Amino acid sequence: MNLLPGWVAGLGYLVAAVCFIVAIKGLASPRTARRGNLIGALGAALAVAVVLLSTDFLTTNLVIVLVTIVIGAALAVPVARRVPITDMPQLVALFNGIGGGAAALVGIVELSQHEVLGIEGDAMAPVAMATGIGIGSLTLVGSIVTFLKLQGWMTSRPVVLPGAPVLFGASVLVTVAAAVAVAVTENIWWGVLTLVAAGAFGVLLVLPVGGADVPIVISLLNATTGLAVIATGWAVDNVLLLVAGTLIGAAGTILTLAMARGMGRSVAGILFGALRGGSTAGSTEASDRPVRTATADDVAVTLAYARRIVVVPGYGLAVAQAQHTIAELVDALRERGVDVVYGIHPVAGRMPGHMNVLLAEANVDYDLLVEAGDVNPTMPATDVVIVVGANDVVNPAARTEPAAPIYGMPIIDADAAGQVFFLKRSMRPGFAGIENELLFSEKTQVLFGDAKDSLAAVLAGLTSA
Structure with a gap:
């Protein structure tokens, strides 16, 4: 027995389709993404309800429907809530x-x-x-x-x-x-x-x-x-x-x-x-070439006297769960009158928008997230770039090494800034598996350690400076 007449079912499908279209439009911007996701979920729920109520499936397979919903919810809800x-x-x-x-x-x-x-x-x-x-x-x-x-x-x-x-x-x-x-x-x-x-x-x-x-x-x-x-x-x-x-x-x-x-x-x-015969990944071995290292206090002092700073986040920031700490550091710098923004590369992390979502979790103002194409022209006037857990998206090999797997990829031009601080756990290469010559530049210093701990130490040094 159909509980919904045909014209009602058709109207329900139309509303669900509109919800899907509005949802995709909402996902185009971080400001509206959450609302778009909810609208899309609402459209999907409406579509399922219309199917069940406009056919005889519900009346003849009620037990199967209920068991399926319970099993799906039991699996999906814990995973969705707990996945990092x-x-x-x-x-x-x-x-x-x-x-x-x-x-x-x-x-x-x-x-x-x-x-x-x-x-x-x-x-x-x-x-x-x-x-x-x-x-x-x-x-x-x-x-x-x-x-x-x-x-x-x-x-x-x-x-x-x-x-x-x-x-x-x-x-x-x-x-x-x-x-x-x-x-x-x-x-x-x-x-x-x-x-x-x-x-x-x-x-x-x-x-x-x-x-x-x-x-x-x-x-x-x-x-x-x-x-x-x-x-x-x-x-x-x-x-x-x-x-x-x-x-x-x-x-x-x-x-x-x-x-x-x-x-x-x-x-x-x-x-x-x-x-x-090509390859989309290189070595996973850590480099043994020497680099200039910095302490947390060195970084804090440099940041305290900078006028403009660009933070380039990457997958390592997500691994360390350091988004809240970097947000606190940026807030502290901005309170001092320093011009600080986040340089967001479109493929930083493991998926488009990964860094936007990560920083939104720390309540970072969307206006501080600047896309690579907009931040690059400001790099020559930037005093310091802080690269946190990123590598490939600032690797000059994308411009200079035709044999590199990332050659031709637009990058954030960190090498054009006055000074660069890399926050890294080790000298292992990025996801593309190639060495980053920027690490060995005279303008670059590396602060080794867990990104969250390193940023906390830099923040402590800044507040005491």
């Missing part, structure tokens, strides 16, 4: 994978119903099922590999298997052939073969990607999730899924291209560079 900000990219990767996996599962279920029950309908439905199964499986397995890389449960360096190009090509051919067979025969076993072959394709696609390129692959897989959702929407004749999938696919594609442009790379080069 450093692990947010991994969580996003898993979310992407779950979306693709759900689309593949729906495709398999729909295919089995067509075969067993002899359902006839849209002639394009089998094509949509095959597409959803293939892209969904690729997204799920590829996202799991990116999760493992970012979590450190497998190497983040490129992994190129023997005969990788041949294996890659074979996985593509088998996936496409099996998907065509699904569309023609609507046989469930061809669907299973599509699922397995596409999963192998996902593994072979992501394994050769390493270093700082992994977050870009997460964004790309987000776009493929959208494609899988579109296919699912076509297969089950649901307009809202078509709208949601289009939004997800478009947003993921735009973000992928923006990130690649921010790193001065092509998407093809990121995905297939290692297969051509």
